[in-house]
Amino acid sequence: MSLADTLVAAVAWTLPGLARQRYREEWLGDVGGARDLELSHWSIVGGALVTAITIDRTNPSVTGITRTNLVVNRMRWAAALLGSAAVLRFGLFIWGRYEMIGLAPLGRGIQVVSIFLATLGLFACVGTLVIAFHSGSRRTGLVLAAGVAAVCALMAVVMVMPFLGILAVPASLGAIIVAVSRTRKPASSRPLSRWSRVLVALPFTALALLIVAAGVLHISVWNPLAKVPGLNLDEIYSAMSAAGESPMSTFLMAWAIFWGAVALTLPILCGSRGIAWFFTYRRIIVVGLLTVGATASFHWFAGFNMGMSLADTFMTGGGDAAISGPAIGVVGQTALVVALLIGLPPHRYEAEMVTAGPR
Structure with missing residues (x-):
């Protein structure tokens, strides 16, 4: 396959469901014909780009779904993208002192990604307004306009005050649960076997348990040693005890036991026959x-008490000094963002399965 073939196939992939295959075959045929006639195939590539940009992506005859369903799909994309941006911004607030441990480029990169995702999410919101105006319903347009304005205001507040990003966590989790529970399986899909479900779940269990082990070591060993490099671990704990700042292990133990149990429960639930219908691959x-x-x-909450004890005893900052803390934070943020981007957006095949209607 030539470069021109690859480009027109990539452009066709961006088209709505009903138009995608037809235009792909047409453009690939045009590229082959231009090659046989010794004509420039770049004119075909340019025409494909113009078509992809100008095609009416709200027309049911092009998308294969009603405008109502298209609004839902775009709002799901908006929720996934804006929720991901909120997660990253809140993560920067919690673990954002990357420059103190020599990782300033990482912090700037996360900030750029969060702004990029927020921008895409706002474009998705605006896309719903376009559909509403095409539907001819003034009431629908006003409702969506008010919703988009509220979302824009909320995201602006989160970008300025990232700690408010925690408000997006329950909303995002609720949205994922609703989206995943309402997602239809492809007609040709086969239910996973019991052991297949367990095998898919085991890597996540292993990673969560690894985070628990690394988190306990970070809070109780690695970070104290990095905070006070001139003392050994026994001397650090003795100094905190003498200053009346002995850390409480309750929070750390509760965090480790609870999330360790949750991680171990996941493959058990996946192997259960009673709820096998729920656990699809996705x-x-x-x-x-x-x-x-x-x-x-x-x-972060599990280590808060230890961080404050170290700060009050040795007059240091409350942030992490060991790189293991931000590493755990980045892994967590990445997992949440990927969960949002997988769990909330609609499947591409849904556009080909829903019968187009007048709305």
């Missing part, structure tokens, strides 16, 4: 990523 991945992300995210 849902297992989303639930597994949420487990990993939540385990890593709550690690």
Whole structure:
């Protein structure tokens, strides 16, 4: 396949469901014909780009779904993208002191990605307004306009005050649960066997347990040694005890036991016959990523007491000094973002399965 063939196939992939295959075959045929006639195939590539840009992506005869369903699909994309941006911004607030441990480029990269995702999410919101105006319903347009304005205002607040990003966590989790539970399986899909479900879940269980083990070591060993490099671990704990700042292990133990149990429960649930209908391949991945992300995210709360004890005893900052803390945070943020981007957006095949209607 030549470069021109690859480009027109890639452009066709961006088209709505009903138009995708037809235009792909047509453009590939045109490229082959131009080659046989010794004409420039780049004119075909240019025409494909113009068509992809100008095609009416709200027309049911092009998308294969009603405008109502198209609004739902675009809002699901908006929720996934904006929720991902909120997760990253909140993560920057919690673990954002990357420059203190020599990882300033990582922090800037996360900030750029969060802004990029937020921009795409806002474009998805605007896309719903376009569909509403095409539908001719003034009431629908006004409702969607108010919703988009509220979302834009909320995202602006989160970008300025990232700690408010925690408000997006329950909303995002609820949206994922609704989206995943309402997702239809392809007509040709086969239910996973019991052992297949367990095998898909096991890597997420292993990663969550690894985070628990690394988190305990980070809070109780690695970070104290990095905070006070001139003392050994026994001297650090003795100094905190003498200053009346002995850390409470309750939070750390509760975090480790609870999330360790959650991680071990995942493959057990996946192997259960009673709820086998729920655990499709996609849902297992989303639930597994949420487990990993939540385990890593709550690690910060588990280590808060230890961080304050170290800060009050040795007059240091409350942030992490060991690189293991931000590493756990990045893993958690990545897992949550991927869960949002997998769990919320609609399947591409849905556009080809829903019968087009007048709305």
